Amino acid sequence: DQRAALLAAATLFPPPPDGARFSYGTAGFRAEGAAMGPAVCRAGVVAALRSAKLGGAAVGVVITASHNPVRDNGVKIVDADGGMLSQDWEPFADALANAPNPDALLQIVLQFAKDEDIKLGGSQSAQVLLARDTRPTGEYLLDVAVKGVNAVIGAVAVDMGILTTPQLHWMVRSKNKGLKSSETDYFSQVIDSFRCLLELVPKDKEADAINNRLIVDGANGIGGLKLEEIKAKISGLDIHVRNSGKGEGILNESCGADFVQKEKVVPLGFGPEDVGFRCASFDGDADRLVYFRIVSSSDTRIDLVDGDKILSLFVLFIREQLDIINGKDNKGNEVLPTRFGVIQTAYANGASTDFLKNIGLEVVFTPTGVKYLHKEALKYDIGIYFEANGHGTVLFSDHFVSQLESLTSEFSSKAAGSSQHQAAMRLLATSQLINQAVGDALSGMLLVEAVLQYKGWSFQNWCDLYTDLPSRQLKVKVQDRNSIVTTDAERRVCQPNGLQELIDGEISNYSHGRCFVRPSGTEDVVRVYAEASSEEAADSLAKRVAQHVE
Ligand code: 16G
Numbered sequence: 001d002q003r004a005a006l007l008a009a010a011t012l013f014p015p016p017p018d019g020a021r022f023s024y025g026t027a028g029f030r031a032e033g034a035a036m037g038p039a040v041c042r043a044g045v046v047a048a049l050r051s052a053k054l055g056g057a058a059v060g061v062v063i064t065a066s067h068n069p070v071r072d073n074g075v076k077i078v079d080a081d082g083g084m085l086s087q088d089w090e091p092f093a094d095a096l097a098n099a100p101n102p103d104a105l106l107q108i109v110l111q112f113a114k115d116e117d118i119k120l121g122g123s124q125s126a127q128v129l130l131a132r133d134t135r136p137t138g139e140y141l142l143d144v145a146v147k148g149v150n151a152v153i154g155a156v157a158v159d160m161g162i163l164t165t166p167q168l169h170w171m172v173r174s175k176n177k178g179l180k181s182s183e184t185d186y187f188s189q190v191i192d193s194f195r196c197l198l199e200l201v202p203k204d205k206e207a208d209a210i211n212n213r214l215i216v217d218g219a220n221g222i223g224g225l226k227l228e229e230i231k232a233k234i235s236g237l238d239i240h241v242r243n244s245g246k247g248e249g250i251l252n253e254s255c256g257a258d259f260v261q262k263e264k265v266v267p268l269g270f271g272p273e274d275v276g277f278r279c280a281s282f283d284g285d286a287d288r289l290v291y292f293r294i295v296s297s298s299d300t301r302i303d304l305v306d307g308d309k310i311l312s313l314f315v316l317f318i319r320e321q322l323d324i325i326n327g328k329d330n331k332g333n334e335v336l337p338t339r340f341g342v343i344q345t346a347y348a349n350g351a352s353t354d355f356l357k358n359i360g361l362e363v364v365f366t367p368t369g370v371k372y373l374h375k376e377a378l379k380y381d382i383g384i385y386f387e388a389n390g391h392g393t394v395l396f397s398d399h400f401v402s403q404l405e406s407l408t409s410e411f412s413s414k415a416a417g418s419s420q421h422q423a424a425m426r427l428l429a430t431s432q433l434i435n436q437a438v439g440d441a442l443s444g445m446l447l448v449e450a451v452l453q454y455k456g457w458s459f460q461n462w463c464d465l466y467t468d469l470p471s472r473q474l475k476v477k478v479q480d481r482n483s484i485v486t487t488d489a490e491r492r493v494c495q496p497n498g499l500q501e502l503i504d505g506e507i508s509n510y511s512h513g514r515c516f517v518r519p520s521g522t523e524d525v526v527r528v529y530a531e532a533s534s535e536e537a538a539d540s541l542a543k544r545v546a547q548h549v550e
């Protein structure tokens with residue numbers, strides 16, 4: 001029966017007596033892959049119960065540790081809307097992962113099922129889609145997760161194979177919306193909508209078409225493999241994949257989006273032939289995207305285009321389309337009144353926020369972590385968010401998409417081929433291309449490429465949007481990082497008393513100075529971020545503030 005099944009699964013994967021506590025944190029459970037068995041099994045149970053709670057809607061489980069070293073692994077639950085697991089279930093996920101023995105686990109599940117009114121014993125249906133990245137421990141852990149799902153009687157586990165994280169999010173969302181949801185469907189949608197955007201590039205721009213050579217750093221992971229698989233079908237681009245995951249290179253080692261964005265140096269796998277070309281970099285599970293350009297073959301430095309600049313490019317493009325559509329009607333009304341939301345975190349470079357404000361946009365700030373940004377973006381007709389580290393997407397509300405659809409069919413009866421019609425078509429194609437469930441390096445990259453072609457912009461034009469303020473990040477080891485409590489989207493400290501005043505005192509000595517501290521959600525450290533008008537000043541501001549934190 002149900003009790004026996006849960007006890008059996010819990011007994012198969014006992015936590016080590018002195019094991020570290022698991023915390024679901026900003027992105028699921030992570031640890032050394034070999035030690036992940038218990039947490040993964042229990043996450044499988046949580047996912048099955050979540051699906052049961054939602055009347056059998058598909059829920060997802062991804063086995064990945066993103067940009068972490070290859071020996072690590074992790075598990076993340078995808079909610080039925082394709083987004084992150086609902087935050088009000090995190091305490092349950094934590095409690096289950098940390099249950100010290102099978103009996104404790106059983107009691108936690110029974111109590112939670114009772115509180116949440118989830119019927120156990122097979123009278124309720126549940127389905128969980130599972131996927132993993134390319135890590136060597138992935139196959140074992142996926143199997144463990146399946147055992148966890150199956151410990152909930154009546155739950156069905158479906159192994160979707162080796163996928164990027166955003167592919168699985170996309171599949172869960174599509175399936176629950178009754179849309180086509182296989183990997184082939186994902187690729188067709190991405191490839192077709194990209195082609196559609198290229199067909200809508202104004203003719204005068206095509207004449208001086210930008211260089212179509214694009215070099216992609218696949219982080220030796222799943223994103224590189226998938227891109228190799230489909231690159232020949234992507235129109236209008238000459239894609240070369242480095243660190244594709246097929247060769248000898250090690251996952252995320254001195255390559256990938258996290259490395260490129262943090263170290264700002266040329267990743268492994270790139271050579272003199274790549275100098276000067278537009279390069280994109282994915283992280284190990286392909287949910288982060290940054291761009292860069294190698295300055296010269298005698299120099300390891302790069303010109304970096306981070307998530308903030310990707311956001312700024314998308315903002316310009318979308319705004320331009322809205323302005324074209326909204327050439328006011330003859331009564332002076334906007335044709336398509338649109339609530340357009342732009343969401344950043346405290347890590348957004350101050351120059352990017354100034355740029356957005358200068359073009360008349362209001363920026364909303366949330367704490368770090370996709371789950372916060374995404375939730376805020378859902379409040380708009382079009383909501384766009386990016387973290388500086390390359391995590392982000394553009395969300396279109398269902399209502400807005402249906403307005404676009406009726407607009408395009410209205411225009412096509414009256415004014416097919418008009419600029420308004422084309423602008424509406426571009427936004428529709430954008431909503432098809434960019435992943436509506438979560439940030440997605442592959443589809444984000446194709447949107448970047450389509451927008452650059454639309455604007456007839458080189459990499460340099462894009463770089464020149466604004467100049468990043470120099471910044472510095474430090475980690476500080478403290479006894480209890482959670483003794484620091486922040487407010488105002490992590491931009492101010494409210495505890496311990498007096499710390500914010502000390503930080504303010506330091507900032508006041510620097511021109512363009514900005515600085516904040518926050519406890520990390522993924523590591524046992526306090527992070528310090530400082531920005532100022534020169535590298536030296538940013539360094540010194542960060543160091544001085546770090547001393548107040550220690
Ligand atoms: C996680 C988050 C990422 C965030 C990072 C911050 C997701 C899927 N990932 O990787 O968005 O930027 O944590 O890490 O939400 P930190 O709290 O250690 O600074």
Ligand code: ZN
Pocket residue numbers: 066067283284285286287288
């Ligand atoms: Zn990732």
